[in-house]
Amino acid sequence: MHTTIQLEPDEMPTNWRASKKWSATLIIVLMTANITFASSIHTAAIMGVSEAFHVSETVATLPVTTFLLGFATGPLLFAPLSEVLGRTLIFRVVLGLFICFNLACALSPNIYALLILRFLCGFFGAPSVTNSGGSLADIWPQSQRSVPFALFTTGSSLGPVVAPIVGGYVAEHLNWRWHYWIVTSVSGAVYIAMVFLLPETYTTVLLRWKREKTGIKPPRMTFKERYATDLTRPWVMLFTEPILFTLGLYSAFIxxxxxxxxxxxxxxxxxxxxxxxxxxxxxxxxxxVGMALATASSPWINDLHGAVVRKIGLKPEARLPHLIFLAWLIPTALFWFGWTAPPPTHPIVPIAAGVPFGIGFVTIFLGTNAYLSDCYGRFSASAWAANAVLRSLFSAGFPLFARQMYVRMGTPWASSTLAFIAVGLAPVPLVLWKWGGWLRGRSRFHISTVELEKDEEG
Structure with a gap:
């Protein structure tokens, strides 16, 4: 018989003092924004790379794709590893390698090297994003997650949006390599802050460390056995969990x-x-602007979640009611943009179409992540990794046909084609609101309401 070892209340991440929680959350958000900024910064360097390496603009676009292919594969290796070794160690290793490979991108001698290095940047950058959701779920009780997850979602989504704005002016006045010097410099500053302000958050690892300090080592799987199990989990979950697969396709399309x-x-x-x-x-x-407005509405979303919980109980589906309506902002924005973008319509009109898109994007991504965390609990990092695979594959593929699509079909019909698909996907939150509980009841990875209540109590 083994002595039971438990974490003291003040050792639980959900019971940390507010300043410690928010400093850790801020670092997580900055890491996420930095990586996603890097994901799209190359779009502003396409013309410079094309001229420097004497390749077509399509070939010069490929570093965006290779980054996102790396982004799709990295989480499958490092998400389960974080559940074995802890979140913080993985953050320190992968973010350090991300910085090194971004530095190498700035020094790339040819397009082939740039393609490979961008893949490695995505491969080692992705875990800082996908594992961040698990860290936030470690720190914040279920009822307090709306605002932290909204900030995280904003970091994830505003990063790639800000990059072409900054990158456009950099491209006009500086060499294309400066895009990578900027990313490397900012990443270095974030890394230093992360080392000092982000402690370990995964309670399973914290408990194991405490047991090892006391000399108590209960029987458990070896590292090889545990990692082999965790390595396959994202794939198993992706193809056996209808909730995860459906939300994965939905968020991947957006x-x-x-x-x-x-x-x-x-x-x-x-x-x-x-x-x-x-x-x-x-x-x-x-x-x-739309993304910022969605972030500012996160306290209201948190209050709405509390009201729904009081009505239906502490269920993951309480994250969905507002999405049933906001999901329609995506097709609305696409139709709006498509039919107002060509001259002589004033440019402010199609630019304003981005506002409902930004609102819909952030609220759907936020709701999806929170719903997955509530559904899968301690397996949330694996769920996020599986979700990231589809999301990154779609993000990698779409830019490759965007230019030809908009040139050949014209802006109105190119955007309308996407809008019609978005119309077909908009009922997803309603479907999960009605049948999500039934699907969860048939899942072997879902977290029960009792576990949710324990999580809420910290």
Missing amino acids: WGILYLDFTAYPVVFQQGRDWSQGKSGLSFIGIG
Whole structure:
């Protein structure tokens, strides 16, 4: 018989003092924003890379795709590893390697090296994003997650939106390599802050450390056995969990549209309206404003979640009611943009279409992440990793056909095609609101209401 070892109340991350929670949350948000900023910063360097390496603009776009392919594969290795070794150790290793490979991108001698290095940047950058959701779920009780997750979602979504705005003006005045010098410098500052302000958050690892200090080592799987199990879990969950697969496709499509816009907007505003590269970057302001408004509404969403919980109980589906209506902002924004983008309509009109898109994007991504965390509890890092695979694959593929799609079909019908698909996906929150509980009851990975209540109590 083994002596029971438990964490003291003040050792539980959910019971940390507020300043410690918020400093850790801020570092997580900054890491996420930094990585996602890097994911799209290359879109502003496409013309410079094309000229420097004497390749077509399509080939010069490929580093965006290879980054996101790396982004799709990295979480499958490091998400389960974080559940064995802890979140913080993984953050320190992968973010350090991310910085090194971004530095190498700035020094790339040819397009082939840049393609490979961008893949490695995505591979080692992704865990800082996908594992962050698990860290936030470790720190914040279920009822307090709306605001931290809203900030995290804003970091995830505003990062790639701000990048082409900044990058556009950098491209006009500096060499394309400066895009990577900027990312490397900012990443270094975030890394230093992370080392000092982000402690370990995963309670399973904290408990194991405490047992090892006391010399108590209960029987458990070896590292090899545990990691082999955790390594396969994201794949198993992706293809056996209808909730995860459905939400994965839904969020992947929306993320795909965002990254498609990074290629489509220059076609619409640079070619269609003869704007400079720097000026065309300002066209993303509408999306950024929408994202900021969605973040500002997070306290209201938190209050709404509390009201729904009081009505239906502490169930993951309490995260969904507002999404049933907000999901329709995505197709609305796409139709709006498509049919107002060409001249002679004033450019403020299509730019304003980004506002409902930004609101819908952030609220759907926030609701999806919170719902997955509530559904899968201690397996949330694996669920997020599986979700990230689909999201990154769509984000990698969409920019490759965006330019041809908008040139050949024209902006109105290219955007309308995407809008019709978005109409078909908009009922997803309603479907999960009605049948999510039934699907969870047939899952072997879901977290029960009793466990949710224990999580709420810290």
